[in-house]
Every structure is written in structure tokens, then in C-alpha cells.
Amino acid sequence: MRIVVNHLTRMTAPRICVAGLEIETCEHVRPTTPAYDLITRRLLRQAGGVFRMGAVVDLGTVTPEPAPPESEDHRFETNRARHVKDLTGAEFVDLLDNVAAASLEDGFGPDLERVGWKYAVETGRGDRSLAVVKVRRRPALEIDDKYGRLQLRFDDPDPRTYLSVTDVRFFEPDHTTPRKAVVDDVARRLRSGVDAFLMLGLARAYQAPADDRERHWLQLNGLVLVDRPVGDTP
Template structure:
């Protein structure tokens, strides 16, 4: 029996399914429980970022590509919520200086995927970025949708990155529909610290033929405060 602190609560195109990942309290390793949970299961387990879950986590026989964090699970149960300091510590177990460092690759300008043949042993990392560099904006290619812009500590900018953080995305979309993204952006920029959980999708081939693992923003967390509307899975 192990315990994890949930650090990633991510959405799918199927709104009833949720992917969670967390940090093992004893080892500091990242664990992604599979199969994916339903929204109803998340509600039952009170799953939000910072939730402590216990369960029997066992390594899957066939791990795919960089998704070496995948684990089978049994007997998931709720064990309360961690403290702010415990949550920050969990995030920092995966801390790297850049996406290139975290995924051991040199990216071309505007490259947003890891090629399918690139050898990797992880699919989730943490970046610490300055909050003032974070901006949620409308996707210029898909009006009505939103993307994230941010700058790494290496001074590299990433533009129009997909947001898969479920609670953050739902909150930001509500503000976008109300023409009020500025309020959310201003709040983020007012904070002292920000951490981004950066994940890789499952293998996907884009319409132009590029196949690989696409970079996405699994979690957006600010300190010392967070926007109270954000943390929800409903």
C-alpha cells in the first residue's frame, strides 16, 4: 500500500474521463494510476490537486514510450489533503530548468512535440517560472479556445501551449466567455512563484504527418495563493 499526493488532474476530449498523476510520498517518484478515473470516481474520492490517495500501485507489464509512470492500481482511497509546503515539495521532485533538460532533447524553434523515436524514461516534469511571464490568451488558430504562453528560466518562450489542467482550463474558459481573462491573468502575475506541470500526450500524428508525444500543460500552480475558482473537477 502506497500514498501519493495528486499533482496532475488533466482533462480529455471525453469530458467524463480524468487522468491523475501524483508523487509517491515515500519515494518521490511520479505515479500515473491507470485505468483513467471517471468524474464520478473523482468526486467520490474528493480528488483535487493536493489530495492524498492511498492504494496498491503495481508496475504495468507493457509501458508505452516515455509514459514510464503508468501504474495499475487497486483500492484507491482518500486520505485527506496535504499542506501547502507538502504540495510544493511534491512539485519540486520533478523540477528541471527547461523542457529540453527535462526531456533530454534539443527542440527546434516552435517545436511542440517529442519525436516518436526519441528515447525517454518520463513523461511529466515540473518547471518553475516567473508568474509575470504567464499569459492565458485566445488561440489565434481556434477562436473561442484558449492557450498558454510562458517563459522558462532558460529565457525560452513557449507560445500557444495546450492547457490540460482540468480545473484551470474550466475556470479560464468561463472567464474567457465573460470577456474577463484579464482578471485571471492579473491575479497570476501578482503571485510570487509559479510552477507548471509539463506532460506529454500519448502518441499522436498531426494532420501534417508529424508523429510524436505532444507537449501540454498539465498543471498551473501559484504561490503563496491560488485563484479559488480554479481548483475543481466539476
């Protein structure tokens, strides 16, 4: 199976999560592995691996392992993944434009619910956990003053929402420290009106403080600006 990589998500360092659009169907696929074959930073192109924003990667033989809402999960072996080529910026933007949903609701369906300033899906519900949305109103990338966390203020919904940014390209190898120069550059380009696509995903279920149940919380797995859509730096 071949995918075009469009989600590059930090986990506990050095682990990452990746996902992409299957070449033939343009449906999302999330490669997964057993605990003895973890997906880590060594598989990023900048570290000599295969995964990079806009890269075409052959995963080899995959086994579907869907579990709502993660219908996109497919088991693969990391040592069988092969880099095929990199899409041009124009090719990648065209692909995202073709698959982009018009709204969060269109992207994730009716099980996506508003929870305060955030969005989430309850455990065991939903039929997809990945989507692409093209921004209509200018968003803002910022580091939260209170907690020091990187977030995107997304104004398309009414009222606005705040998305936790998990795009690994925004963080140092510890997966905690934001790369301030990168954040500042992307924030400036967004303020100047550069169009952007959001690679959105539902996190694995957990119970937030003061909540009464586990939920899959919406997060920003990848931020693609059309003036520099591919590569190791957003």
C-alpha cells in the first residue's frame, strides 16, 4: 500500500504517529505497529527514514485493524516501508484541496461534539478519526501563556476553538519544547494571510481532568501552509 504522508504527530519522545492518504482511494490510512516495532523519530526523513510531509511511502503489506473511531488503522512493519518520491508543493496542495472537508462536522460526522472550548468524540463512537479541513477564517498560532503549550486558535467554528498542536515539526527532539523560530515564522505567515490546511485527528481516548468519561479529543496533527506545503519545516 502506498500513501502520501500528511500527518506527522509527536508522541512521548522519541515516538511519533504518522498517517497519509492512500494513493488509489485518497482515504486516510494510519500505519500502526506492535510494541516491539515502534514508530520513532528515526523514521523521519531528516533522520534518514522515509516519512516526511508530502512524501509518497510504500508501506508494504498492511493488515486493516479498525476500531471506532480509528477506522484508518492498518498494521505494517517499519522495516518494509520504502520512500518512493516526494510530491511537489503544487501536487500536494492539489491533493489536499481535493480531499478537504468543508467543516469539522463534515470531516468527522455527527459524533463529534463540542466540549467547552474543545471538540471530542466519546469512546467507541465515530467512524473516522482523521480529516483535512481548509481554513476559511485566518487562524492564529500561539503559545498559551498559562501552560506554555502550543495551540492553534481556529475561528471557523462559532464560537472559536483551540486545537492542541501535535505536528512534530514544531518541536525539538524532546517533543515538549516548541521550536520558537519555526512557531514565530508560521504565525507571521498566517497573519499575513497565507492559506492553510489543517490535518486533524482524534487522539487516543483519555479522561481529561474534571471530566466524567474518556473521550477522543480533537488535535492538530499537521499544519500545511500553501507557500511551503512540503518538507521537514512547516
